[in-house]
Amino acid sequence: MPFLGLVSIVVRDYDAAIAFYVDVLGFELLEDTRLDDSKRWVVVAPPGAQETAVLLAKAVTGEQEARVGDQTGGRVGWFLNTKAFDRDYTRMKAAGVMFEEAPRHEPYGTVAVFRDLYGNRWDLIQLSQTTAPETSDDAS
Known part of the structure; x- marks a missing residue:
């Protein structure tokens, strides 16, 4: 049966977003993989989440930056x-x-x-x- 695996949240900075979601909200950092010099695959989820997690996606265009928040x-x-x-x-x-x-x-x-x-x-x-x-x- 299909399920919703990830939802994206566009962020300004990976490390600041990780700090908020992990240290403040109490999520777990499931993955932080560097893809190139400026792009990472960062996934966080509430403790014990079975299916859906959050992909923290850094804004890279002006249009994406305008949507942050x-x-x-x-x-x-x-x-x-x-x-x-x-x-x-x-x-x-x-x-x-x-x-x-x-x-x-x-x-x-x-x-x-x-x-x-x-x-x-x-x-x-x-x-x-x-x-x-x-x-x-x-x-x-």
Whole structure:
């Protein structure tokens, strides 16, 4: 069955992006391979992610540079799911993540919007039991 393997986020600097996603958000650095003098293949993912990861792609054209930090036109573009919202929200705030709002409770779960180091908007979200997909206990 096909699955979404990578999503790209255009960044200004590989090392600054790695530092934010790994040291601040707590992602794991899965790969950092130099492809040539200016291009690297950099992949990060939340701990334990099974399928989808993030490719940190350095902007190389003026058009790409103009999109850094606003890749979705101001909308939330990425959703970081958690099963321990309070723990992750507290850890992320302590690490310097800038949340736009206090956590709020919606019919679909608990959520708070934050921005990455370039200004892209993300949701930290814990889905409610009624909207969370069924998972097997032995799948993790």
